Amino acid sequence: MAAPAIYLDYPATTPCDPRVIEAMLPFFSAKAGNPHNRQHAAGRAAAAAIEQARSQIAALIGARPAQILFTSGATEANNLALHGMARARQARGRHIVTVASEHASVLEPLRALARDGFDITVLPVDAAGLVDPERVAHALRPDTILVSVMAANNEIGTIQPLGAIGALCRARGIPLHSDAAQAADRLALDVDALGIDLMSLSAHKLYGPPGIGALYLRAGDPVPLLQGGGQERGVRPGTLPTPLCVGFGQAAALAGAARTAEQVRLAALTDRLWQGLRRRLPDIRRNGDPAHSVAGLLSLRFPGIDATALMEDLPDLALSSGAACNAASGLPSSVLTAIGLDAAAAQSTLRIGLGRFTGEADIDRAIQLIGDAIPSRLG
Numbered sequence: 001m002a003a004p005a006i007y008l009d010y011p012a013t014t015p016c017d018p019r020v021i022e023a024m025l026p027f028f029s030a031k032a033g034n035p036h037n038r039q040h041a042a043g044r045a046a047a048a049a050i051e052q053a054r055s056q057i058a059a060l061i062g063a064r065p066a067q068i069l070f071t072s073g074a075t076e077a078n079n080l081a082l083h084g085m086a087r088a089r090q091a092r093g094r095h096i097v098t099v100a101s102e103h104a105s106v107l108e109p110l111r112a113l114a115r116d117g118f119d120i121t122v123l124p125v126d127a128a129g130l131v132d133p134e135r136v137a138h139a140l141r142p143d144t145i146l147v148s149v150m151a152a153n154n155e156i157g158t159i160q161p162l163g164a165i166g167a168l169c170r171a172r173g174i175p176l177h178s179d180a181a182q183a184a185d186r187l188a189l190d191v192d193a194l195g196i197d198l199m200s201l202s203a204h205k206l207y208g209p210p211g212i213g214a215l216y217l218r219a220g221d222p223v224p225l226l227q228g229g230g231q232e233r234g235v236r237p238g239t240l241p242t243p244l245c246v247g248f249g250q251a252a253a254l255a256g257a258a259r260t261a262e263q264v265r266l267a268a269l270t271d272r273l274w275q276g277l278r279r280r281l282p283d284i285r286r287n288g289d290p291a292h293s294v295a296g297l298l299s300l301r302f303p304g305i306d307a308t309a310l311m312e313d314l315p316d317l318a319l320s321s322g323a324a325c326n327a328a329s330g331l332p333s334s335v336l337t338a339i340g341l342d343a344a345a346a347q348s349t350l351r352i353g354l355g356r357f358t359g360e361a362d363i364d365r366a367i368q369l370i371g372d373a374i375p376s377r378l379g
Contacts, residue, residue, distance in 0.1 A: 084222020
């Protein structure tokens with residue numbers, strides 16, 4: 001039997017941790033119950049399990065349980081934060097500030113809002129993918145009603161200076177939203193210390209199940225995207241999926257407990273991979289700045305190589321040429337073009353993501369396979 005492929009696409013999705021699956025399973029059958037029906041024991045037990053999950057997620061980011069609203073994922077949370085808060089605050093102004101390297105689930109809702117008459121300022125980033133807080137300060141206006149800056153980039157791993165940006169926004173009374181899907185299990189996030197008012201999270205980015213996410217909401221409800229039912233304070237109606245909520249909570253608890261040690265381990269593995277590839281392939285280049293990036297994510301350029309074609313030569317490695325949600329577009333990555341790469345450089349980029357189940361043997365095998373594949377492509 002052939003050895004299984006080495007999974008190096010953790011930024012796209014993480015394998016569900018067996019401990020998470022174990023926590024979820026009873027709520028599919030033996031402990032099934034509608035959490036919104038408190039008239040019988042099964043419903044009350046399901047509701048209690050969801051509230052425990054809400055508490056576990058809140059603890060991961062320094063929030064209160066009542067501030068956590070469940071969604072179907074970070075994409076829905078981003079849309080709810082942006083569309084919902086824009087509509088809720090439009091009487092105060094119609095100006096929103098964001099950053100060029102944001103995820104599509106932030107940029108596309110903002111483009112839709114622009115078509116509806118909102119004024120969107122998209123700030124540039126430097127070659128490391130960082131936005132300058134001074135640029136944010138200069139962009140703020142009396143009619144600015146929201147700022148959205150992600151915590152850690154999904155393609156190059158850049159950690160944005162949220163503390164400085166949060167202080168600017170708080171001083172002016174402007175809500176700050178952050179897409180933290182890639183950061184929640186990698187960074188010590190404290191919404192109060194960072195001055196964040198809304199934060200989007202996703203379970204499947206931290207070893208939980210797909211199909212469940214959350215929006216942290218400090219105060220002031222956004223206008224709902226959906227109607228029907230009073231669940232989640234009426235902001236996000238619909239019957240909550242108890243097993244998925246339980247899995248998200250368990251994943252958050254595990255991530256919080258292991259975060260510090262895991263980041264040390266991943267940093268060592270990332271360096272092992274980078275140094276090993278550099279020895280084999282001295283012409284490769286690294287996108288972003290490792291001094292301002294999360295551990296476990298490498299965005300690498302292979303000059304003269306088409307990254308998509310290279311992946312065809314690497315069937316034993318699960319890799320990505322960019323964000324999974326944009327992989328089928330055929331267009332250069334907006335993140336890579338935002339940091340100054342031309343189309344050819346963007347096309348030569350591979351994203352390699354390490355995670356909880358990556359070991360040294362996987363890294364060494366990846367170095368060997370990539371190192372062997374490049375010469376044949378350069379031919």
